[in-house]
Amino acid sequence: MMTHGYWRRALPVYLMILPGLLYFIVFKYIPMFGVSIAFMDYSPFKGIGGSEWIGWDQFRRLFSEGDFWLLLRNTLVLNLLDALIFFPAPILVALLLNEARVKWFKGAVQTILYAPNFISWVVIVGITLQLFATGSGAINNLLESWGYDRIELMTDPHYFRWVWLLQNIWQGSGWGAIIFLAALSAVDPALYEAAEMDGASRLRQLRHITLPALSGAIVILFILRMGHIMDLGFEHIFLLQNPMNQNVSEVFETFIYKIGLNQGDYSYSTAVGLFKSVIGLVMVLTVNKLAKRLGQEGVF
Amino acid sequence: MKKAVAGAIALSLAVLTMAGCGSNGNNGSHAGEASSAAPTGSNAGEASSAAPAGSKADDMSDKIKIEIMAASWTGGGWPDNNHPIIQYIDKKFNVDLQIQWVPNANFVEKMNVVSASGKMPDVIRLDPTMFQKWVGQGVFLDLQPYLSDYPTLKNVATPESWALLNPEGKTYAIPIYETPQNNTYVRSDWMDKLGIPMPSPDEFTIDKFYEIAKAFTTQDPDGDGKQDTFGFSALGNSLQLGDPQLIAAFGLANGWKEENGKLVPVETQAAEWTSFLTFMNKAYKEGVLDKDFITNANFNEKYAQGKVGFALDMHYQFSQTTNAQLQAVAPGGKFVELSPPAGANGERGTRTPTSGMTKVVLSKDMDDEKRDRILKMFDWWVSPEGEDIIKNGIEGVQYEKAADGSYQMTDALKAEGEGRQSLLWNWVLRGNTNTFNIYKWSAPEWAKGMEQSIVNAQKYPWKNASDGYLSASQTYTDKGAELDEKFLQTVLQIISGKKPVSSINDAIAEWKQNGGDKIIEEVNAAYQAGK
Structure with missing residues (x-):
């Protein structure tokens, strides 16, 4: 039973929720109705009300698209590499930093490692091009002067995935480590002291104290990561893309950009985006369930 | 012939129907459009005699805001809409020119976003691909009935250029003159x-x-x-x-x-x-x-x-x-x-580019007064008087006359860079001569070289x-x-x-x-x- 007194106390709190709630309603929920154009032959001049409903045609077109499997494969391969190699990188950085005992050293290294997070992809890719360009890049010039062959790092499709992955790690691992460092700072130092008394080595301490302390954060971040199994971030891939590496670099985001914004095929690009979101949702739910079954706390 | 007439009627009917659909959301202007579009299908001659009534009625007493969207290239557009040349035009035609410069690399994207929002600028410069894409949607104004009232503008291009890419009997854009360079x-x-x-x-x-x-x-x-x-x-x-x-x-x-x-x-x-x-x-x-x-x-x-x-x-x-x-x-x-x-x-x-492939279109969603004002402005724009202002700028601001009668750039324009005063000419609408980069103060020797290089580029058409x-x-x-x-x-x-x-x-x-x-x-x- 909610009494008058309850509301008097609770009302200010509810009012404080209001701006956030409005934000989600106006900017997240209302635009969702726009998804309906995925089922239309949408023309901006007829509007959502006037355009013709065509059911699942856009999705049929997507699945029969010659490039559909290519897009799916590229998206999944890149995401898998990302989840297996990039995802553990910040954890490793956090563990290493945690072991550093000299305070100024730890601080300096941490700052250096997370600084790249503030550099935009345009600049990162630009620098990479300057350094690794086949004909004029500094590194290739050096390689040649030492008698090695030039490496077509930016145009040979074989290198694309690794260039992309390493740039991700370079840019993101320092920043990503912050959250794990925060989790580690919550560990009771008494645990380490006790372990040391018992004669546990550094490695054993790591295995039995540090890692268990991190596991909650790792699992939650991993579940959230799985929700983005179809997302790669448009900008980075788009900047690295050129006609030579398209077979490995064309992913859903770049495809949506090309058909939606460059060709103005709004319905089709919305359908592709919706397909992506549905897969993402399924992945989050599945991994969440899996985590719970393994005895970990899920996201919800 | 019979077939062509029938086709034209069918087409104009189709366009009319579409126009009807498109403007349902825009209250008010609908009636004006219908009356201005109707005569085209039946007889172009009638239309042109009907049109002047509208243009004469405009005594330019109302200030009209005109939005123009065009691609910008190296150096970008002017930072704001207070440029002396814009102010000059604003005063001369009692308008408020709002120019939106979009970097060329993003123009297609921008155009798709703008059109998805359903709110087109009044005047847009478009490349042929985009023009073709939108022309069938019935969103551009047919200029055919009004052109004869603006002879200078009409003479800026050949009839072939005016007709290029348009459905028969329609003129949805002002063609841009082009030459190989x-x-x-x-x-x-x-x-x-x-x-x-x-x-x-x-x-x-x-x-x-x-x-x-x-x-x-x-x-x-x-x-x-x-x-x-x-x-x-x-x-x-x-x-x-x-x-x-x-x-x-x-x-x-x-x-x-x-x-x-x-x-x-x-x-x-x-x-x-x-x-x-x-x-x-x-x-x-x-x-x-x-x-x-x-x-x-x-x-x-x-x-x-x-x-x-x-x-x-x-x-x-x-x-x-x-x-x-x-x-x-x-x-x-x-x-x-x-x-x-x-x-x-x-x-x-x-x-060798084909003249008239690049187009300047007017949005269909405008009243007669605005349409007449824009066309009047463009008619002056491509006249010798307009060219002088739009290409060279304003005497005392962009250039000065020396004692010996020759012209020279002011320090302000030198600092800004030669050519920065002629953006409206080069990036929005220009006349049909090969002197677009030659200014009042250009050295005659250099100007000759410029014209010669265009003559040379025209030698081997492809x-x-x-x-x-x-x-x-x-x-x-x-x-x-x-x-x-x-x-x-x-x-x-x-x-x-x-x-x-x-x-x-x-x-x-x-x-x-x-x-x-x-x-x-x-x-x-x-x-x-x-x-």
């Missing part, structure tokens, strides 16, 4: 250094081109003791590779060519591609072609760095910018003009035979870009030695099978119908 250039200081005489147009064959380019690569023309120069560069982002003059020399079409009364696309010219790609692959292997060409987005930087021997651009660029930049790193460095190289069978060409017909192909609109992207991929792989030259035949077959055959069919149907 790009020529082949070579580093004259390198030629001198290596003792190579300047070839005459007859001597300048594609083999000669290669011979010189190879000398530039291997004989250290910049004298730094390192083999770090190359003959020519290319771009990896379009099928012409930024080197149309080379493509032309191998007999490849500028998009499409006519052969035995049929239109043939460049993507199917197997023999020509084979010899062109053999040439390019050899150039790549021997270092004559820039090894970084695939990731190049533009040439100017490369030219200015002093590592490349041949170049392609307009005289304005070299004489005003590139040569000066080049001399900062290579004293004495200079690019001078050559004819395009001639191929084995004597083919040679400079890419046109796209499908201009005006390609729009008829729905398959091209849907898949053309995607198909060309795949085709380009193979071209680049062959040039860089990843695939044998013969694999171009697979690319051609794939292009045809995945939609190319249909494009050829549709374009040729339109071509036969339009002949």
Whole structure:
């Protein structure tokens, strides 16, 4: 039973929720109705009300698209590499930093490692091009002067995935480590002291104290990561893309950009985006369930 | 004839219906549109006699806000809409010009976003692809009934240019006059250094081109003791590779060519591609072609760095910018003009744009008063008086008259950069002369060079035979870009030695099978119908 007194106390709190709630309603929920154009032959001049409903045609077109499997494969391969190699990188950085005992050293290294997070992809890719360009890049010039062959790092499709992955790690691992460092700072130092008394080595301490302390954060971040199994971030891939590496670099985001914004095929690009979101949702739910079954706390 | 009339009526009915649908949301202006659009279908003569009533009624007493959207290029648009020239026009026509400059690289994207929002600017400058895409949607104003009231504007283009890309009997845009301006250039200081005489147009064959380019690569023309120069560069982002003059020399079409009364696309010219790609692959292997060409987005930087021997651009660029930049790193460095190289069978060409492919459209959603005001403004814009203001700027602000009667730039314009005053002329709407980059204060000698370079560029026309017909192909609109992207991929792989030259035949077959055959069919149907 909610009494008058309850509301008097609770009302200010509810009012404080209001701006956030409005934000989600106006900017997240209302635009969702726009998804309906995925089922239309949408023309901006007829509007959502006037355009013709065509059911699942856009999705049929997507699945029969010659490039559909290519897009799916590229998206999944890149995401898998990302989840297996990039995802553990910040954890490793956090563990290493945690072991550093000299305070100024730890601080300096941490700052250096997370600084790249503030550099935009345009600049990162630009620098990479300057350094690794086949004909004029500094590194290739050096390689040649030492008698090695030039490496077509930016145009040979074989290198694309690794260039992309390493740039991700370079840019993101320092920043990503912050959250794990925060989790580690919550560990009771008494645990380490006790372990040391018992004669546990550094490695054993790591295995039995540090890692268990991190596991909650790792699992939650991993579940959230799985929700983005179809997302790669448009900008980075788009900047690295050129006609030579398209077979490995064309992913859903770049495809949506090309058909939606460059060709103005709004319905089709919305359908592709919706397909992506549905897969993402399924992945989050599945991994969440899996985590719970393994005895970990899920996201919800 | 009968058929054409029936077609025109059907079409105008269709447009009317669409117009009806489109403007339902826009209250108010609907009635005005219907009355102005109706006469066109029945009789154009009647319409033009009906129109002046509207234009005479406009005594310009109301201030009208006019939004213009146009692409901006190097240097970008003016930072705000308070430029002295805008203020001059605002005052003269009692308008409030709001110009939205969109960097050209993002223009297509911006146009799609703007149209998705359903709110078009009043005036937009569009490239042919975008014009064709939107013209069928009934969103542009048909200017046909009003043009005869604006004779200066009407005379800015030929009737063919006015009609180009439009449905019969309709004029949905003001056509932009265009001329070829790009020529082949070579580093004259390198030629001198290596003792190579300047070839005459007859001597300048594609083999000669290669011979010189190879000398530039291997004989250290910049004298730094390192083999770090190359003959020519290319771009990896379009099928012409930024080197149309080379493509032309191998007999490849500028998009499409006519052969035995049929239109043939460049993507199917197997023999020509084979010899062109053999040439390019050899150039790549021997270092004559820039090894970084695939990731190049533009040439100017490369030219200015002093590592490349041949170049392609307009005289304005070299004489005003590139040569000066080049001399900062290579004293004495200079690019001078050559004819395009001639191929084995004597083919040679400079890419020749078709006047009227680029369009300035007016939005359909405007009242008669605004329409008349805009057309009146543009009528003055392209008149000698308007040209003087819009191209040169305003006396006392952009330039001054010296005691001896000659003109010179003010310090303010010098600081801003010559040409920055003529953005409205070059990027929005201009007249039909070749003097667009020549100003009141330009040195006569230099001005002559400018005009001569355009005359030279016009010597070897290389046109796209499908201009005006390609729009008829729905398959091209849907898949053309995607198909060309795949085709380009193979071209680049062959040039860089990843695939044998013969694999171009697979690319051609794939292009045809995945939609190319249909494009050829549709374009040729339109071509036969339009002949």
